[in-house]
Amino acid sequence: MVRKLLLWLHLVAGLLAAIVLILLGVTGAVMVFETPIDHALNAKLYRIQPLSTPLGLNAFVTKIEQARPGARMTMLFLSPDDDIAARVSLRGSDGKPVTVTANPYTGEIIGSLATANNFTNKLHQFHKNLLLDAKGKLITGCGALLLIVLSLTGLVLWWPRRIWKLSDLKPGRRTNFDLHNALGFWSSIFLFLFGVTGAVIHWESETARFLDRLTYAPPTPPVPPVKPAPNTPLLGAEELANAAAQAVPGAQLISLMGLGNPRNPVRVAMHFPEDRTPGGRTIVQLHPTTGAVLAVQNSRDAPAAYRFVKLWNRQLHTGDTFGWPTRILACLISLALPLLALTGPLIWWGKFKRRDRGEEA
Numbered sequence: 001m002v003r004k005l006l007l008w009l010h011l012v013a014g015l016l017a018a019i020v021l022i023l024l025g026v027t028g029a030v031m032v033f034e035t036p037i038d039h040a041l042n043a044k045l046y047r048i049q050p051l052s053t054p055l056g057l058n059a060f061v062t063k064i065e066q067a068r069p070g071a072r073m074t075m076l077f078l079s080p081d082d083d084i085a086a087r088v089s090l091r092g093s094d095g096k097p098v099t100v101t102a103n104p105y106t107g108e109i110i111g112s113l114a115t116a117n118n119f120t121n122k123l124h125q126f127h128k129n130l131l132l133d134a135k136g137k138l139i140t141g142c143g144a145l146l147l148i149v150l151s152l153t154g155l156v157l158w159w160p161r162r163i164w165k166l167s168d169l170k171p172g173r174r175t176n177f178d179l180h181n182a183l184g185f186w187s188s189i190f191l192f193l194f195g196v197t198g199a200v201i202h203w204e205s206e207t208a209r210f211l212d213r214l215t216y217a218p219p220t221p222p223v224p225p226v227k228p229a230p231n232t233p234l235l236g237a238e239e240l241a242n243a244a245a246q247a248v249p250g251a252q253l254i255s256l257m258g259l260g261n262p263r264n265p266v267r268v269a270m271h272f273p274e275d276r277t278p279g280g281r282t283i284v285q286l287h288p289t290t291g292a293v294l295a296v297q298n299s300r301d302a303p304a305a306y307r308f309v310k311l312w313n314r315q316l317h318t319g320d321t322f323g324w325p326t327r328i329l330a331c332l333i334s335l336a337l338p339l340l341a342l343t344g345p346l347i348w349w350g351k352f353k354r355r356d357r358g359e360e361a
Contacts, residue, residue: 003157006153006156007157009153010149010150010153010154010157010344011348013146013149013150013153014150014341014344014345014348015345015348016146017142017143017146017147017150017341018341018342018344018345019341020139020140020142020143020146021143021146021147021338021340021341022337022338022341022342023126023130024127024140024198025334025335025336025337025338025341026334026335026338027123027126027127028127028194028330028334028337029332029334029335030123031120031123031127031318032318032327032328032330032331033327033331034120034124035120035278037119037120038117038119038120038121039084041116041117041119041120042116042117044110044111045085045101045110045111045113045115045116046084046085046101046110047084047085048083048084048085048103048104048105048110049083050082050105051105051106053105054104055104055105055107056238057076057237057238057241058236058238058239059107060086060102060107060237061076061236061237061259062107063106063107063108064100064102064107064109065090067107067108067109068090068109070092070093071090071091071092071093071098072090072091072259072260073088073089073090073237073260074089074090074091074097074257074258074259074260074261075087075088075089075099075255075256075257075258075259076088076237076255076256076259077254077255078104078253078255080252085101085103085104085110086101086103087099087100087101087102087113088101088102088109091260098112098114099112099113099114100112100113101113127140128140137202140198140202141199141202141203143198144194144195144196144198144199145195145199146195147191147194147195147198147337148192148195148196148199150191150195150340151188151189151191151192151195152192154184154185154188155184155185155188158181158184158185158188161181163177163178163182163185164182164185165178165182166179166182173350176343176346176347176350177347179339179343180340180343180344180347183336183339183340183343184340187333187336187337187340190329190333191333191336191337191340193316193317194317194333194334194337197313197314197316197317198317200308200309200313201313201314201317204309207305207308207309208305208306208309209305210305211304211305211308211309212303212305215303215304215305217303217304217305220297220303221295223265223285223294223295224294224295226264226265226287226288226294228262228263228288228289229289229290232262232289233289234259234260234262234288234289235288235290235291237256237259239291240256240259240266240268240288240291241253241256241268243284243286243291243292243293244268244270244284244286247284247293247296248282248284248296248298250272250273251270251271251280251282252271252272252273253268253270253271253280254270254271254279254280255268255269255280256268256269257269258288259288262288262289264288265285265286265287265288265294266285266286266288267283267285268283268284268285269281269282269283270282270283270284272299272300275299275311276311276315276320276321276322276323277310277311277315277318277320278320281297281299281310282296282297282298282299282300283295283296283297284296284297299311318330319331
């Protein structure tokens with residue numbers, strides 16, 4: 001009776017999620033290499049010849065703003081790779097924003113990202129929400145939950161026969177059955193992790209609040225408001241970066257956001273060597289004119305909820321935990337998902353056809 005219930009649950013979950021899991025598996029496999037693909041597609045915008053020493057941040061900002069008279073830099077993103085250009089956002093005198101790539105060694109503007117090949121960004125959004133915004137995000141989130149159900153019920157259903165490998169390489173019903181069972185077994189733990197981490201990403205805020213309550217974490221204090229002093233000049237990017245480095249020694253600068261605005265904090269993202277996520281998960285909020293530290297979210301001593309949601313969960317889902325070996329593994333497991341989503345319904349379709357013909361299922 002229990003086995004029949006699990007069979008029914010596995011079938012229904014598989015049929016409901018098949019199309020979504022095929023899409024998520026294929027797009028997820030490509031997204032493992034999202035950044036290298038983006039840089040390859042936009043090599044003219046990103047690839048640079050590294051020199052011995054990059055410009056100081058203030059000199060870099062000055063050169064960029066001189067090249068665009070009347071424009072002020074609002075955001076600076078530095079690549080950890082020395083042969084990849086920096087990304088810079090500027091706001092012109094007309095108030096219109098523009099984002100460009102620039103050589104951090106020379107200060108030369110390479111080109112506007114408005115001309116970039118947007119394939120990887122579209123793919124990323126499709127993987128997150130099927131390009132359907134909130135409705136699509138709910139669909140992919142439910143797909144992650146169904147993947148958890150499929151990986152657990154599939155492992156239980158696999159146990160009686162314990163098929164580890166293909167018994168026949170010839171196309172047919174037996175090969176399809178063996179492929180689904182063997183591939184499902186070997187990928188089950190990874191698919192379970194994909195399901196859990198995917199669900200956490202889609203319900204990130206809710207998960208963080210739940211873990212905060214579970215661990216009795218104190219509430220994060222709000223960032224104090226900035227009170228601009230009259231006739232006080234804004235600090236340069238270099239001084240702000242130095243202030244952030246003093247607040248979190250040992251962390252590498254990733255980005256500066258909110259430059260040029262005396263009424264809001266400057267948000268500095270930093271990256272520790274042990275962080276496996278590509279973005280900076282250590283955040284320092286600074287006063288734009290004094291450099292005073294207004295708030296710090298240090299990934300090394302942040303609450304457990306923050307580290308789980310922003311660090312551990314993300315790097316497990318993307319395969320970044322141990323670098324290239326786990327990225328390649330994540331790619332292969334992602335490609336297994338469409339195969340399972342196709343072979344599973346074929347098994348059931350064959351059973352129904354044989355039952356209609358009066359054959360033994």
